Amino acid sequence: MLLQITPFVFESPRNGRDPAGRVLKMTANRYWTNESVTNDEGFTLIFAHCIGAHKEQWEPVIEQTFRTQQFKPRHQRVREAWAFDWQNHGDAALLNRDLLVSNRAYAAYEWGAAIASFVRSPRMHGKRIVAIGHSAGAGAMLVALKAIPLPKIPYVLVVLVEPTVTSPAMFYRHIVDSVTAVVAATMMRRERWRSRDEAFAWLGRRAPWKLWDKRVLRSFVEHGLVDTPDGDVTLKCNRRQEASAFPDVHPHFSAVNELTRIGRNVPIHVVWGSRSELVPRIVQDSLSDASEGRHVASITRLEGGHMIVQEAPDRIASAICSALDAASSHVGVDSPARSRL
Numbered sequence: 001m002l003l004q005i006t007p008f009v010f011e012s013p014r015n016g017r018d019p020a021g022r023v024l025k026m027t028a029n030r031y032w033t034n035e036s037v038t039n040d041e042g043f044t045l046i047f048a049h050c051i052g053a054h055k056e057q058w059e060p061v062i063e064q065t066f067r068t069q070q071f072k073p074r075h076q077r078v079r080e081a082w083a084f085d086w087q088n089h090g091d092a093a094l095l096n097r098d099l100l101v102s103n104r105a106y107a108a109y110e111w112g113a114a115i116a117s118f119v120r121s122p123r124m125h126g127k128r129i130v131a132i133g134h135s136a137g138a139g140a141m142l143v144a145l146k147a148i149p150l151p152k153i154p155y156v157l158v159v160l161v162e163p164t165v166t167s168p169a170m171f172y173r174h175i176v177d178s179v180t181a182v183v184a185a186t187m188m189r190r191e192r193w194r195s196r197d198e199a200f201a202w203l204g205r206r207a208p209w210k211l212w213d214k215r216v217l218r219s220f221v222e223h224g225l226v227d228t229p230d231g232d233v234t235l236k237c238n239r240r241q242e243a244s245a246f247p248d249v250h251p252h253f254s255a256v257n258e259l260t261r262i263g264r265n266v267p268i269h270v271v272w273g274s275r276s277e278l279v280p281r282i283v284q285d286s287l288s289d290a291s292e293g294r295h296v297a298s299i300t301r302l303e304g305g306h307m308i309v310q311e312a313p314d315r316i317a318s319a320i321c322s323a324l325d326a327a328s329s330h331v332g333v334d335s336p337a338r339s340r341l
Contacts, residue, residue, distance in 0.1 A: 012114040042079030048137030054090030055083035056223040064317035108251035112143035138163035142255035165255035267297035273304040
């Protein structure tokens with residue numbers, strides 16, 4: 001299946017840390033076919049990546065999801081997909097370069113606000129929006145709902161892959177040491193190579209990249225790196241920006257509150273890797289703890305690690321397709337199974 005890809009740039013909502021007259025940009029790709037966009041019963045999928053990634057790393061998942069759903073009943077097919085860059089990641093990092101300050105994190109709150117602005121825009125009115133987030137991207141998809149009343153939630157379902165959303169108690173008891181180690185490792189990581197071919201070979205011999213699906217690794221080399229004036233290539237999201245995102249945990253605490261708030265109104269499907277290095281089982285189980293008022297529609301465990309989107313995109317696509325197939329088929333114009341904004 002040949003997907004059309006259209007790039008977009010959106011202005012993020014202004015916040016108190018923006019300089020006068022300037023706002024951060026959020027970059028996005030829209031994926032579609034001439035046939036898919038004529039199906040107003042189909043799903044609009046929106047994707048948010050993990051820390052250190054970029055929107056194009058979702059492409060193997062997106063392609064397989066389109067392919068799997070294309071001959072199913074119209075209400076189970078994909079109408080279009082959108083993948084977003086966090087404002088200090090991917091192409092957005094290049095557009096925002098002069099606004100990115102290395103000594104502060106660009107929080108998932110800011111990304112969530114940009115996503116909220118997108119899903120509440122006229123462009124999305126009446127569409128059946130499915131929010132899909134990986135790791136910190138899962139948190140961004142949830143915090144995007146903070147200012148939206150429950151009856152007006154624009155998502156018809158949510159898929160959270162290895163979500164790092166959690167309560168403060170769980171974070172400080174079970175995750176904080178791992179985050180500290182990840183920050184230290186990120187700051188020591190190589191971020192410059194003589195060419196994309198050298199980067200592909202170097203990354204492909206080392207963890208975690210050697211575990212990645214080759215399509216995703218090639219995408220990272222093509223879209224996650226940028227040419228330097230002296231002919232080398234370097235990371236679009238530099239290691240200082242990447243490292244600064246990990247300790248910025250308050251959005252994850254807000255996100256678990258949103259999960260609790262919407263869980264009985266919007267189907268939430270959670271996908272875990274079998275060797276989840278960052279989120280221990282006790283934290284995983286807490287996200288579906290009924291005694292805390294939390295409810296999820298399904299829990300799927302797949303072979304892979306925390307970076308399962310990169311390692312096993314076809315398995316992730318299969319899990320997404322299962323969630324789409326389970327969704328309501330009530331898609332009339334005034335149906336609650338459509339965006340209400």
